[in-house]
Amino acid sequence: MGLAGFASWPGTGWTADNAAADTLDRLEQQIAAQQARIDAQQEALNHEQKQLQATRAQLESLRGRGGPPQNSAGPQTAVGQAPSPEAANHPDTAAVSQQTSLLTPKGHVVLEPSVEYQYSSNNQVSLIGYTVIPAITIGLIDVRKVNQSLVIGALTGRYGLTNRLEFELKAPYVYREQQSSARPLATPSSQNEVFNASGNDIGDIEVALRYQFNQGGPGMPYFIGGLRGILPTGKSPFDVKYAPASSSQAGTLTQEELPTGAGFYGIQPSLTAIYPSDPVVFFGGVSYLHNFPSDINKRIGSTYIGRVDPGDQIQFNFGMGLALNDRSSFSIGYQHTFVDKTKYNGSAPPGAISAQLGQLLIGYSYRIGPTSSLNLSLGAGVTSDTPDVDINLRVPFTF
Numbered sequence: 243m244g245l246a247g248f249a250s251w252p253g254t255g256w257t258a259d260n261a262a263a264d265t266l267d268r269l270e271q272q273i274a275a276q277q278a279r280i281d282a283q284q285e286a287l288n289h290e291q292k293q294l295q296a297t298r299a300q301l302e303s304l305r306g307r308g309g310p311p312q313n314s315a316g317p318q319t320a321v322g323q324a325p326s327p328e329a330a331n332h333p334d335t336a337a338v339s340q341q342t343s344l345l346t347p348k349g350h351v352v353l354e355p356s357v358e359y360q361y362s363s364n365n366q367v368s369l370i371g372y373t374v375i376p377a378i379t380i381g382l383i384d385v386r387k388v389n390q391s392l393v394i395g396a397l398t399g400r401y402g403l404t405n406r407l408e409f410e411l412k413a414p415y416v417y418r419e420q421q422s423s424a425r426p427l428a429t430p431s432s433q434n435e436v437f438n439a440s441g442n443d444i445g446d447i448e449v450a451l452r453y454q455f456n457q458g459g460p461g462m463p464y465f466i467g468g469l470r471g472i473l474p475t476g477k478s479p480f481d482v483k484y485a486p487a488s489s490s491q492a493g494t495l496t497q498e499e500l501p502t503g504a505g506f507y508g509i510q511p512s513l514t515a516i517y518p519s520d521p522v523v524f525f526g527g528v529s530y531l532h533n534f535p536s537d538i539n540k541r542i543g544s545t546y547i548g549r550v551d552p553g554d555q556i557q558f559n560f561g562m563g564l565a566l567n568d569r570s571s572f573s574i575g576y577q578h579t580f581v582d583k584t585k586y587n588g589s590a591p592p593g594a595i596s597a598q599l600g601q602l603l604i605g606y607s608y609r610i611g612p613t614s615s616l617n618l619s620l621g622a623g624v625t626s627d628t629p630d631v632d633i634n635l636r637v638p639f640t641f
Contacts, residue, residue: 292568293520344464344516345454346402346640353399354638360392362629392629393417394445406454414445416476416502441500445476463517468529470510476503480538480547506552507534525575526560535585553582553596561603573605577621600624601632613640 346352364387396414403409422437450470458464483498512529535551561575579599583590605619614637621632 344466345406345408345452346400348402348405350402351399351641352401352638353397353641354636356394356396356398356634356636358392358394358396358632358634360394360629360633361390361631362623363387363389364626387423389421390629391419396445408452410448410450410452412448412450414447415442416445417442418500418502420497420500422496437496439497439500441477441482441502443477443502446503447473447475449473458516458518460518460520463515466514466516468510468512468514470512472504472506472508472510474503474505474507476505477501478503478505480505480540480542484542504533504552506536506550508532509534521565523563524561525563526558528558529556531555531557548587551585551588553584555582556580559603563605569609571607573603573607575603575605577601577603581627597627598625599628601628610637614638 394414394416396412398410398412400408400410417440419440420438423435448470450468452466452468455465455467456462477499479497479501482501485496485498508531510529510531512527514527515525517524532554533552535549537549538547540547557577557579559575559577561573563571563573565571577600581597581599583594583596585594600623602622602624603619604622605617607615607617609615617634617636617638619632619634621629621634623630623632
């Protein structure tokens with residue numbers, strides 16, 4: 243009797259149909275287990291895919307920004323005054339943990355048109371005279387309110403020399419306007435004296451190289467080094483015309499035309515760290531701007547200007563960025579700059595002072611398409627030397 247006969251023998255309780263049913267049950271259980279594993283893997287894959295999409299969108303935002311905060315001896319710099327920091331170059335953020343490079347890819351070009359607006363207002367009180375006893379002054383006390391507006395339109399180009407090295411060129415055009423309202427005290431005056439001045443021309447052209455030192459990722463920050471050069475292509479403070487301020491302020495001069503550049507060559511090394519910690523990215527950096535002295539050899543009014551050494555700048559910044567979805571991101575940061583005293587003929591004049599520039603930065607980025615994004619940032623001054631408002635709009639295009 244074969245096995246098939248035994249299987250069908252009465253009383254055994256086991257038939258060929260039972261064997262087939264048992265095999266079918268085992269196969270169904272195996273299929274169910276495999277399907278469960280596939281579903282789990284698919285769910286994990288979908289999660290990774292969403293993270294990858296968000297990372298790509300945030301990387302485009304970061305590239306669109308031009309990288310983490312960079313200081314600039316912008317065209318609004320004036321000798322003897324604290325230059326306004328360029329606040330727009332901070333990242334709006336991003337979880338870049340799955341990317342190998344944060345700079346422009348090799349062979350690619352980024353063109354970035356931008357518009358920046360700054361506004362500042364301050365009160366100045368000056369004394370021309372001397373004090374006989376406390377609270378009694380002989381001379382002229384001048385109380386003045388100064389409002390300044392600055393608009394910078396710029397075109398920035400970046401080219402990826404390698405996946406970790408990029409070249410940048412920035413050409414700005416500057417328009418400045420200043421309104422001063424003064425009421426000299428201790429002299430007969432029935433109304434304020436108003437002085438208006440403006441200037442527009444090309445600003446200081448900037449060239450830069452940036453290099454990514456390592457391949458960061460989860461638990462490892464990215465380190466990026468930069469070297470920026472500033473060329474004095476704008477109209478310097480020593481090339482504009484001056485005129486007497488008013489008949490009541492003999493010996494004082496005002497600018498008939500405002501400068502659009504600093505008037506000095508500058509070089510700025512920097513180091514930036516970017517640390518991804520999903521869904522937040524932390525960033526920070528430090529830079530040092532050295533302005534090279536120059537022989538002016540000009541007489542402005544009754545004052546002879548010889549060799550001028552503008553103050554160097556030390557800047558640090560820090561902040562964080564957060565991805566809102568696969569197209570938009572938000573960032574907040576702080577930037578602080580220390581500006582050293584300006585020296586004339588090797589020494590600082592008695593009235594020269596250093597400056598502290600502090601600025602709170604808020605940024606937002608929206609990816610318009612696969613190769614472009616819209617970046618908007620707002621800077622609010624937290625020290626008296628910093629512009630009250632700094633608004634920057636950038637629209638980078640990648641080719």
